[in-house]
Amino acid sequence: MSGFGGFGAAPTSLFGSPSSQPTFGGFGSSNLIQNHNPMKDFEVANSPDDSIAALEFSPPALPQNYLISGSWDNQIRCWEIQQVQQGWQSIAKAQQSHQGPVLDVAWSDDGTRVFSASCDKTVKMWDLNSNQSIQIAQHDDAVKTVHWIKAPNYQCVMSGSWDKTLKFWDTRSPQPMASIPLTERVYCADVIYPMAVVGIAGRGIIVYQLENQPSEFKRIESPLKYQNRCLSIFLDKKQAPSGFALGSVEGRVAIQYVSPTNPKDNFTFKCHRSNGTPNGFQDIFAVNDIAFHPQHGTLATVGSDGKFSFWDKDARTKLKTSEQLEQPITRCCFSAKGELFAYAVSYDWSKGHEFYSPQKKNHIFLHPCFEELKPRPKT
């Protein structure tokens, strides 16, 4: 990966001076959290100026850890994450921009390119070696998801949009290799070859199989009663994708096997809800993102309640819940080796625009997690 050093020369002050704005009281009306980092995690330097909508660690092909974010300030940022004596430090490396908010990012499997989906209706490909960014896809509405597909006989970029299409791009042609019309807008998607799963508005879920070429495999109505919000494919013991976890806006996650051997394999669980006060409401928050640990197969969920939780889906137990952060956690991801859990703390619009405060600083934290995500030992 020596060639990758090309963009490493950027100065650390690339993203402008860190915001000096003070952080105001807590998110929500009832709590007053002064501490912006209750988990005492390592903060990523020069975090985006507006909410973070996408977050991805570099793939295993790269020896180092790089972190990419996409945010509502139209920017895609890249940091190198290094282990130092006191823990972890981030070095801002480079950034690119779109004409509109960036809603999703994805790495190519070799770690040389980053794809970004934006409200400006395009997908861009950022070549990290040359630091060049070009448009590779076009939709008729904002692009909500982007994924890299690496098959033995082809490779392409999959983009899902609010224009109700799913398109596949070979990155060189302005015309898509394939365009699949959908009944609804794409809200969430995930790809692990040979499986792709797309969650759409109206609680629809479509599973595609990607061998030879993408083709629809199965449609499922969401096992959850509320809007699809996030989706993550998980692997079985043979490292083949066998199902997915789906999070809804109603604090609930479904573990869904595509071909369950036993109907009881599928289940749902509640999460990201406030502890009910004796005579008040229980607040139920959206599940904003789900990520599976690359080694342990356990999973993390993050929510509008400003907490992250770790779970063991096989033992059906919770491993850990974080303290409450100042703002919702919008995205999360694991590093390729599974030693770090990154989570983005920023406003997610769950309380409408009235609660949006552009002055509030956005944070990305790195949480060492390898031990915490070990599955519960079987007894």
Added chain:
Amino acid sequence: MGRKKKKPVKPWCWYCNREFDDEKILIQHQKAKHFKCPTCHKKLYTGPGMAIHCIQVHKETIDKIPNALPNRNSVDIEIYGMEGIPEADLREHERQKGNPSNDVPIMSQPSSGMPQMPKMPPPLTSPAAMVAAASGMIPPQVVGLNIPPPSTPYMMPGYLPPAPYTAPPVPVQPQTNPNVYATIGAPSTPYVSTLPLQSPLIPPQPLVNSVIPTGTLTNVPSKPLFPCVSNTGADNSSSTTVVGADFKPILSNSTSTTNPPSSSSVISKPASVASTGATSRIIHPEEDISLEELRARLPKYAGMIPQIA
């Protein structure tokens, strides 16, 4: 009076009058002291839940909650943390706390059950300890008993072979294990108390379907781990597995199936939650579109989008 407000009544255990700094710890205490099955040491969620467990699993009748004060040992009253405490006892306790002689708070009841109370570990105060404690609230053996870890999924040869899809939907849960219900339904009254009467003969599917939604919305205390392990999803998928096995697009028929929910799905969130008679609300704008779509409408963001076809 400002001073009084400043010191709200701490969470306390109805069974033994012990006070706690945190309701989480209180719930742990109750599970460990009062809701533990005397026979197999399984920790249940409520007193009635434990009684049901003992009847169904061990064929034993429990008439007293263990370690409880003599007048507070009813197995019929469902208590979960501070939930379900009879109003009169609540007021009595508050009155006791309200009086200035705060050094004898425990003796609000004439009975002398307290001296027998085993010593509890000191309340956990560090966040890490709390988390650890909370995540340990259900011991592994409980989970093992209730829900056998799904070892089967790993036997699956990927998701491609079509054979499994032709399997008929299997909505019926093979065995109605009372433990499952005790755990699922524990914190909320209605079905814990009614389920045992229904017994294993009731077809489980309607049961699951009706229990899960209401249960989720009425369960005021959010329990610390997979609080609602339900199999609702299973039914869905198994009933739709007939399609697509040949990887052929199935747009024509599923268009109609996916459309209705989307067109009719302007879920007025608070209304729909309230309609279940529950005390919870979903923190989400009323309109059932994604948060990103709502946000993108803001001129600040929308203005940046170039108007190209």
